[in-house]
Amino acid sequence: MNTLISWLHSSIIYGTVIMFGALGEILTEKSGHLNLGVPGLMYLGGFAGFAGAFTYERSTDSPSKLLMIIIPLLCAFFAALLGGLLYSFLTVTLRANQNVTGLALTSLGVGVGTFGSARLLSVTGSQSYSVASATSAVYTANLNSVFNLGAFGQILLSYGFLTYAAIALAILMNYFLMHTRRGLNLRAVGEDPGTADAAGINVTLYKYVATCVGGGICGVGGLYYIIEYSSGKWSSQNGLEAIGWLAVALVIFSTWKPKNAIPASYLFALLFWMATNLPTLTGIRISTSVTELLKMTPYVVTILVLVIASTRKKKENQGPASLGRSYFREER
């Protein structure tokens, strides 16, 4: 029972990290831009958020709880937003190749984060990591620790507010895309920028805003990973980059629909933790080589979903039609 609960618990936290990344990338891709810089943006957001939290915690003896929430959130969001802005400038304004730019952004984000973390670690004198424990405590404050509701509380209520914010964000984004004018316009920009342009939509603006805000959301995912998943512990070898790639895969897995990202990311995380938890749960002893194979499950499932989605050929389940292509109005 305890194994099952801890499996679900860790899956929901891990899934939330991916969900933030995937939601940010869905918003970006809806504007027709494939940003492969998600890992870099999450890394950047995670680092900037942590740096904000860490600096604030050390700057005062009695940090305010509100500021402890706001400062890291803003740092993470805007650092990653700047990354997104750089990406938009290169791909929207200069029409650079999106794949190359995205990959470069990943390297850049990880590089900047690593460089910055070296500075940060030199402050504490620690060799490998530093901790923003007070901030983490605020972020992970939850109802379960107050009421102690047993298994139910542990599975559903034992998370910090950002976990629920991710679900709310997914639902909001879904409403935005499907039921508002701006959402409709954004989808049109990603499907067919020429048509959107002819309809009087400011294609460049939509692309910029979607890519920047999408980047910012990815950054919050990075912050969540550091503060909640790693309990406020930052080290430059933190595995955020790997999660970023999962988020990109999850966009396809959820067929570019924010509402699908909720179950998809939890399922993804369940599969990810299957290798560690399933043997204990079932009592079957398996060799470590099989464990490594089990860890592949989320990726195998992604490939299966891709295969199924592409054979069904339903247009609604495909990515935005002009994804990855630059738009130039006077091209002929």
Added chain:
Amino acid sequence: MKDNNCDMEARTEAASAPNGCAVRLTGITKRFGSVTANSNITMDVRRGEVLALLGENGSGKTTLMNMLSGIYYPDEGTIEINGEAASIRSPKDAFDLGIGMIHQHFKLVDVFTAAENIVLGLPGKSSLNMRAVRERILEICKKYGFDVDPDRKVYNMSVSEKQTLEIVKVLYRGADILILDEPTAVLTPQETERLFDVIRNMRADGKSIIIITHKLHEVMEISDRVAILRRGEYITTLETKDADEKTLAEAMVGEKLSLNIDRPEPHGLVKRLEVKGLSCVDPEGVPTLTDISFSAYGGEILGVAGISGCGQRELLESIAGLESTLPGSSVLYYPDDGEPEELIGKSPREIRSLGVALSFVPEDRLGMGLVGSMGMTDNMMLKSYNSGAPVFLHKKDPSALAGSVRDDLGVVTPSLSTPVRRLSGGNVQKVLVGREIAEAPTVLMTAYAVRGLDINTSYAIYKLLNEQKEKGVAVIYVGEDIDVLLELCDRILILCGGVVSGIVDAASATKEEIGLYMTKAGGPSPAPSEKGDDVC
């Protein structure tokens, strides 16, 4: 509501200036790199008239209209709308001025519904009230006589439905000046008639309509005045009632020409292809061709008519070996000597080497057969790269071929290595058709060879096809313009919904007869149904 206000304002202005111009262009010039698309154009459009804009390919009609609709911005010159100077920097500016353009390539988002496409980009409350949108759409449809289902997805629509949707879209935005870029190119005669009725309704409602077209008889039928462009320059504007097809064509081309297509009597007919029981299904298992049987003879032109998407592409592709067929299908090829050969099951290259050539001009022209970013020479090589010594490419022959295609067909290109994507549509097509003819095939299949081409080039291509026919080549010509099919071909096969609905003798058939075959499998019935085109 805002749209309605906009509508009202324009109306009152129209009333205050009874003889005013809706649009006045003065000294408009537009260049693309070294190419001048429009040079010093000065013309006007009156309120409540249908103005036909006539000109050959590359004469700059679409470019000029794109400047009115905000896609391009003029390098020089001024635009006045309803007597006031206007700077149209984006399509949004154009809407605000009441200008709506229906593009040749529809500007519609495939995965959206009709209503979503219509409401796209409009200002208003941030949450969408689709019910109100639907009501307004139906109101507009009722007023002008359209038939649009607001909840239908665009990818489920026929070409004619998409066009109707485009028109409703601009009317929804309160457009008073409508620009239609070659609206009839993809319609059946019956659909064209319906479109013209709608255009007349809109004119009666006081709207100005500019229609870009190549079809002279349509100009005569629908327009009040005709403005003529030639090589990017404005030539003249004529009252339609004072003009006839011949004078218009001459003004457009700038020289005397005859408008008759030769049809030499076919002689020495030899059976080349015999198609028996040919059937195909698309990947979803929906039949695209059902039990097609016919023969094609060397020395004649066999026309293929039908609404687009009724199996023309599949027919040609299955003969060329590009499409898999159902068991029981048979395509026999009769060479000059020896036994007939079965083409089904052969690879496209084997079929080509037997002398069966296919040139298919798709709607976007570059989709099939040419690589947009390569020059003419390289595109010629796509068909011959495999001949000659191994490993290294032979550029000499293709380059000579490219040169002769350019000279014979008058392809306008800065050089043989200029990417074909940069050429105008007509020139791209000349390259495509020229290359296929140069292969000296025994069976030549062309689809939409003159799609969007101007009169001069079209006639050059008809002449080329006739030359091939005289040489004893079996020509299969898939066309859109029924008038041309009737004049050029010896026999016409009509496809409807993937079925041969009739094979007629072109010399004796009438346009109406073919139109009915096109919309009704099994041919004309005593009481042709109005909704016949739903069959496809």
